[in-house]
Amino acid sequence: VCVCVCNRSSEMTLKECLDDCMEALDLFLNNHFNESLEKLRPRVNESMYHALIYATVLEMQAMMTFQQDDITNAGNTMKSAQEVCQRSGCRDCLQLHAEVCYAECQLQRAALTFLQDENMVINNETRIYLLCLQTLSLFPPRILKVLEFAGFSGDKEYGLSLLNDGATGMNLRSMLCALLLLCYYTFLTFILGTGEGEVVEAERLLKPFRLRYPRGAIFLFFAGRTEEIKGNIDEAVKFFEDGCKQFHHMCYWELMWCFTYKRAWKMAYFYADLLSKESRWSKAMYVYMKAAYLSMLPKDEARPFGEDEVELFRQVPTLKQKIAGKSPPTEKFAIRKARRYKAALPVRLPVPVLEMMYMWNGFSMINKRPELTEGMMQTLVEAERSLLEAPGIAALFQTQVFLLKRIRVTLHWTSFQCRVCFAAIKLSSHYKIRFDHYLVPNCLVELSLLYIDQGRRDEAIKILHKAKHNYKDYSMESRTQFRVHAALAKLKADPGEDDDTHL
Incomplete structure (x- = not known):
């Protein structure tokens, strides 16, 4: 024994x-x-x-x-x-x-x-590479194949199939395999990918665990995520509200976004406010989102708790923190945007909520719900109209609104109109973009996704390599690079191909 x-x-x-x-x-x-x-x-x-x-x-x-x-x-x-x-x-x-x-x-x-620190993968590749090698060297040969799902020199699909095999049954390892796969299907492939997720696989995995643990907070949370990815926002809200008692901060975060998709700005503000008071992950990010939601309200509408968005934006840089010696990328992004409000007469951001929503692949959540996409388009059209009425600041922000109009693809906007929109961003980038340098590489990623939908593989690959190699040191670079890598993987293209990457 x-x-x-x-x-x-x-x-x-x-x-x-x-x-x-x-x-x-x-x-x-x-x-x-x-x-x-x-x-x-x-x-x-x-x-x-x-x-x-x-x-x-x-x-x-x-x-x-x-x-x-x-x-x-x-x-x-x-x-x-x-x-x-x-x-x-x-x-x-x-x-x-x-x-x-x-x-x-x-x-x-x-x-x-x-x-x-998700930036570690981009800015310190040697460190993560050695860490992975060290990890891999410890596994027996037959166990190594399980890790291939993560892209370690092997067959990802085969590795995923092994994890799925391991997730069957009800034993110690099956639960760990299932939780790992649920994270992979509902978070990693979605947030760090092209915004698609694997809903069918996630629901299949969840079914037996939801039967065995009907009130289990973790499985309620993942059930909410699957409904959210499907665009069933009201159903997702119910699951997250049920899971709030145990994992309240993550549920608050998802509820904040759910109400964002519904354009219920005050409800979204409410959850951002709860996070700013109860969670220590990123005070700067939470206060930024509070200010962003208030800025989406009509000027003459009363603000909750008498708060003022300009004062909140000015607080954001003072809340900067460092985790493992660095600030989270999303916090850096929020601080850079909030600095626009330092002046006595600040230049207001046109759609700060939707800009952050784009960074979290939020538009993909609603692309199957015309009533939600139409509402977002209305918000963008109104923002664009306001910019055109203020020509002195229009050049600073028109490119942001153009990029966010990627949502029109889901409203059957023609490919010609989409290309005109993306071309406008690229053209303006060389002359007008002074701060938001992330716009151009993200524009190229969106254009490549349009080409993928049209079956124009070679053109998509060429544009993705331009986005990958031509632009450095911009906001949320790691997030964009992950999306580029995911799109290239979707096309089964070599991420190291040496194309002509000069615009």
């Missing part, structure tokens, strides 16, 4: 360890968070599986709260779990288990690092 926990006071076989950890994970998924941790805690220094699941529960909480203290605590606990794995691997019967658990810890630590 292989002993998993061995000390003078207690012994547990490997099967007993796995069963005990399964019970703890079951408690967590039924919203009994403290009970789950209490069950695991006595053996976290002796059992590698107790240590791994304990750290994994803390990481899941960190990813749902986005609190820096939670992220740091999860990372330190994951590091301690690796030490337990190293001690456990000295017994032959546990060596393979120890190697797998250790590597899982390493991969989750990498995910936490990415959570703190």
